[in-house]
Amino acid sequence: MTATVTRPAPPRRSRGRRRRISRQTRELWLLMLPAMVPVLLFSVGPLLYGVGLAFTDARNTRNHETSFVGLENFAELLSAEDFWSSFKIGAIWAVSVTVLQFLAALGLALLLNERLWFRGLARVLAVVPWAMPPVVIGLMWKLVYHPDAGILNDLLGTDINWLADFSLALPAIIVVGVWTGMPQTTVVLLAGLQGIGKELYEAGEVDGAGRWRRFWNITLPQLRPVIVAITSLDFVWNINQFGLVYVLTQGGPGGQTRLPMLFAYEEAFRYRMAGYASMLGLTMAIVVLAVLGLYLWRQMRETK
Amino acid sequence: MRIKSALAAAAIVALAAACGSGGGGGDSSSSSGNEPVKLDFLSLAWQKESVAANKQIVDEWNKANPNIQVTYVQGSWDNVNDQLVTQFAGGTAPDVIHNDSPALAGFASDGYLLDLKDKLPAELKSDIPQAAWDTVTFDDGKGAQGVYGVPFLQESQVIIANKKLLDASGVRVPTPDQPWTWDEFSAAAKKMTKGGTYGVAWAMKSPVNKTLNLALNFGGTFFQTSGGKTTVKVGPEEREVLQRIHDQLYKDKSADPGALGQGTADPLPAFYDGKFAMLPAGVYLRQQVAEQAPEGFEWVTLPGPTGTSAQQGAVSQTLSISQDSEHVDEAMKFIAFFLNGANQAKLAKGDWLLPTSQKAADDPAMTTKENGWDVATASAKNLVVAPFLKVKGFDEWKTKVATPVLQQYFGNKITIDDAAAKLVEDGNEVLERYQR
Known part of the structure; x- marks a missing residue:
């Protein structure tokens, strides 16, 4: 809370320099204020507070004196086997879900872009998972995977406890992750496909390019900015996924699906190591920024 | 002009107020007057x-x-x-x-x-x-x-048994005064295993509390404190129950492997079907059996087995x-x-x-023979305080170390020596955090 109390500073400063600031700037600030207040209060404030916590030994307890410990949490994090296994699981999860999501969504988008019967209906159906909150999706898939009453075991005639099996749990939740994220990816890619000029394809056809050739040399390059945007967004969403996996497995069995965010949650709310958990969150944020930065930078350079 | 400034001022006041009330918490409820x-x-x-x-x-x-x-x-x-x-x-x-x-x-x-x-x-x-x-x-x-x-x-651990299969096997039926020893229990399970029917089913999705409470049968405490420092210990006493359950699963093959990954109540449908004869479980599970068992299904509550003592962690x-x-x-x-x-x-x-x-x-409802209340209530005398209760960091040890290790051990993926080493080494690392 202490961090947010200092927030009202920017507007006040602008008032102090009233004379030198043009009327336009002042109006700009005023108009931005309603949007900025919640952002500062509920996003920036807690964010700075969390960053601050990361450098302390804060615990969620009543009789503990919080003190500044510098990078001690970070050092502990680097030497913790738990963290690395969670990080590895998080990386496998985020990359495979993002890639599979993209491939499946691209296929679906191409299909929905063709002139099909009931195309409108199919497009609506494709968006349905989007309308469901992650917790509902989790509960639904939990039923699908149920060892005794689940549809999946029924269909396959197997007797597998999907979400409790050490080697199957992660693939099982990746499937759910892909399913969950497909709609928005599909919609964005479909919009991108519709933005590609017909004349390009006609020209390609005249030059004798086959279907595959047209896809590879026209569709993909044209879609590139859209693909870059949606895959990077998907990556961020996926690596920060929490609700879905919390409902499905709570990180089990034996930590096989403990994504970094679940790990941080457990540290903070189960073991009450608030400082350590904040450092974990901060580290993950930096990792995501670094990965994204690298990816976007390379993509930009290639387009140039 | 003035209106705009006023607006800005109002916004700042509102912001400050929001912060203030957020940090303060509710201190409004004083119990003065006749308010209840x-x-x-x-x-x-x-x-x-x-x-x-x-x-x-x-x-x-x-x-x-x-x-x-x-x-x-x-x-x-x-x-x-x-x-x-x-x-x-x-x-x-x-x-x-x-x-x-x-x-x-x-x-x-x-x-x-x-x-x-x-x-x-x-x-x-x-x-x-x-x-x-x-x-x-x-x-x-x-x-x-x-x-x-x-x-x-x-809660105490009892054995819920299928009466028909129990009687057919001809084993001695244990009573609170004369419970089975673990040897008798394993022999009985072996005897009841035949033609696709297993003697017993261990639902070990959450194996830790169950195993630790039963380990006291042989005096297994899993933790020791010396000089104000608590460490994990897996010695011969602790291994007894672990090994015996493992033997039922893989040596005697008298325990249903299908139940292993299941939660406590999950094996019940198979129990009603007669796929196995005995289900070690907490006394509370009797409620579901009493309410859900199909018509004509007969079941009894047996006291838990004893080792060097009948003690269970409570x-x-x-x-x-x-x-x-x-x-x-x-x-x-x-x-x-x-x-x-x-x-x-x-x-x-x-x-x-x-x-x-x-x-x-002493309430008559607590000692009636119906639904095994007599056996359940009698088992209360064996309850002693579970040693892990006093261990700071037990919860983290349980989720991070003990649950996966025991799941792997009962899944026959690691040996008892590996399991013991992990429980102790990784476990002490976890406990260390809480003893600074």
Whole structure:
């Protein structure tokens, strides 16, 4: 809370320099204020507070004196086997879900872009998972995977406890992750496909390019900015996924699906190591920024 | 111009006000005048009969005490500890809190729970035996011992058996006075294994508490404290029960491997189908068997097996008072009423667990032969405080180390030596964090 109390500073400063600031700037600030207040209060404030916590030994307890410990949490994090296994699981999860999501969504988008019967209906159906909150999706898939009453075991005639099996749990939740994220990816890619000029394809056809050739040399390059945007967004969403996996497995069995965010949650709310958990969150944020930065930078350079 | 400035000023004032009230928390409820005192009671009852019993007792109290009104708040075992950590930190915790003794250790040493030592009414204190009070006596985080809850329901491990298969096998039927030894239990399981029917099923999705409580049969405590430092120990005593369960699964092949990954209640459909004869489980599972078993299915409750002793580790369900509660004395009065002999009998019946109150244990409903109540209630005398209760960091050891290791061991993926080494080495690393 202490961090947010200092927030009202920017507007006040602008008032102090009233004379030198043009009327336009002042109006700009005023108009931005309603949007900025919640952002500062509920996003920036807690964010700075969390960053601050990361450098302390804060615990969620009543009789503990919080003190500044510098990078001690970070050092502990680097030497913790738990963290690395969670990080590895998080990386496998985020990359495979993002890639599979993209491939499946691209296929679906191409299909929905063709002139099909009931195309409108199919497009609506494709968006349905989007309308469901992650917790509902989790509960639904939990039923699908149920060892005794689940549809999946029924269909396959197997007797597998999907979400409790050490080697199957992660693939099982990746499937759910892909399913969950497909709609928005599909919609964005479909919009991108519709933005590609017909004349390009006609020209390609005249030059004798086959279907595959047209896809590879026209569709993909044209879609590139859209693909870059949606895959990077998907990556961020996926690596920060929490609700879905919390409902499905709570990180089990034996930590096989403990994504970094679940790990941080457990540290903070189960073991009450608030400082350590904040450092974990901060580290993950930096990792995501670094990965994204690298990816976007390379993509930009290639387009140039 | 002026309007704009006024708007900006108003926005800043609103912002400041929002911050102020956010940080301050609720300090508005002073109990002056004739306003009735309001208490929040977080209950974790979930079985239908039990929720009904809880609500009924709260209603009775509210009618008899117009000056102390209790609000029933429904919680869930699944996330109660996460919820309480958040509520305690935010200063919005309920006054009276239902939980279990393993969770109290942490909250007590964190200073969130009130020490009830000097507040307990004599009648309540003498009605509950010392062994039960031991399950709620913890370090307050500064070296002193305090009582952080009132224990009221306890669970013991029994064996629920298919009567037809048990009789057909011709083994001696154990009684509370003459229970099976583990050897007899394993032999019986072997005898009942034939033609696709297994003798026993171990539901080991959450193996830790079950294994640790049974390990006391052979004096296995899993933790040792010397010089104020607690470490994990897996010696010959601790290995006994682990090895015997493992043998049933892989050597005798008398335990159903399909049940291994299941939660406690999950194997029940297969049990009704006669796919296995015996299900070791907590006494509360009798409720589901009694209610769901198909017509004509006969079952009996057998006492748990004994090793060098019949002792089992006990944890209790508890009622505690939040340190930040403003109506501590009223909350204590409510707890004393809620947990008197008659009410405990009601609650125990509703949850199919064992009451700590000696008056309640004498209730005829607690000793009837029907649904195995006699065997269940008799098993209460074997309960001793579980050693892991006093271990700081037990919860983390359990989720991070013990659960995966035991799952892997019972899944025959690692040997008992590997399991023991991991439990000790990784475990001590976890406990280290809590002993700084």
